[in-house]
Amino acid sequence: MAKYAIIKSFYASTRWIKFRAMIIAERGMKCEKCLKLITTDKDAELDHIIELTPDNVHDVSISLNPDNVRLLHHDCHDARHNRFGNVKGKQVYIVYGCPGSGKTTYVNRNRERTDIIVCMDNLFNAITGLPLHDKPDQLLSNVRAIHTALLDQVKTRYGKWSTAWVVGGYADKYKREKLAEELGAELIYCECSKEEAMARIEMDDRRRNMIAEYRKYVDEWFGRYTC
Ligand SMILES: [Zn+2]
Ligand SMILES: [Zn+2]
Known part of the structure; x- marks a missing residue:
């Protein structure tokens, strides 16, 4: 979860919520990592490939760019980030x-x-x-x-x-x-x-x-x- 308030507010904004709904409508409720169906909206994580930071969150070419987001299961998203800690090798x-x-x-x-x-x-x-x-x-x-x-x-x-x-x-x-x-x-x-x-x-x-x-x-x- 985002640690900065500025990023938290971005995720709460109507712009983001509409963008997220549009991506889901276009791509379908399918995880882009494991390619399996995502069954509930709650389990759908729209992940930024270039991660959001307080500096880039208002740059729409990053925060609202369809090419910079992937639709993932929560678990598949967590696995992606754990990699950097090299926990799983x-x-x-x-x-x-x-x-x-x-x-x-x-x-x-x-x-x-x-x-x-x-x-x-x-x-x-x-x-x-x-x-x-x-x-x-x-x-x-x-x-x-x-x-x-x-x-x-x-x-x-x-x-x-x-x-x-x-x-x-x-x-x-x-x-x-x-x-x-x-x-x-x-x-x-x-x-x-x-x-x-x-x-x-x-x-x-x-x-x-x-x-x-x-x-x-x-x-x-x-x-x-x-x-
Ligand atoms: Zn998945
Ligand atoms: Zn992420």
Whole structure:
């Protein structure tokens, strides 16, 4: 809870209450961390990503900016802040779902500055400099080797990161759960229908010119998916 009176009054203001209601109406009562439903309004915490301070509370680009808030369960919110005390140590999440299910959006909303992301798309981009999603087959073995090395760092908790986000399709239940066990990771499913996935891909500038390919990837993912 906010310790400064100026922040407490902000949370009591009509501006904030209206803003909060608008965000909930737009996004639905779904926690952006665990992706499960929030059942009561009391359990819905609209959290500021850049935390409010007495200095920034009246800067609406921070306090009333939809991009700076996340809707969370109270418990999920507390877990987020406990991380800084390092009480729970390093966290590992496997974020999975079909192409276009919003995995990257999810991770971008939830990551902190000292987190690491383990994702084949990002690694292709890192070693080729090509646009994200442009992944030459010839380089697959190089990228895989880096990916494996990074997963190894996650497995052994090597280094000083706070949370590791392992992002991928992981359609096969057996492989997915095996990886989760090896990494000591929690699984987060970005659930989404084929239609929703294709709609998101069509809206993405970086993927718009690869619609046919992506329709194939999405179909393949659903063909392999086991829950
Ligand atoms: Zn939650
Ligand atoms: Zn917070």
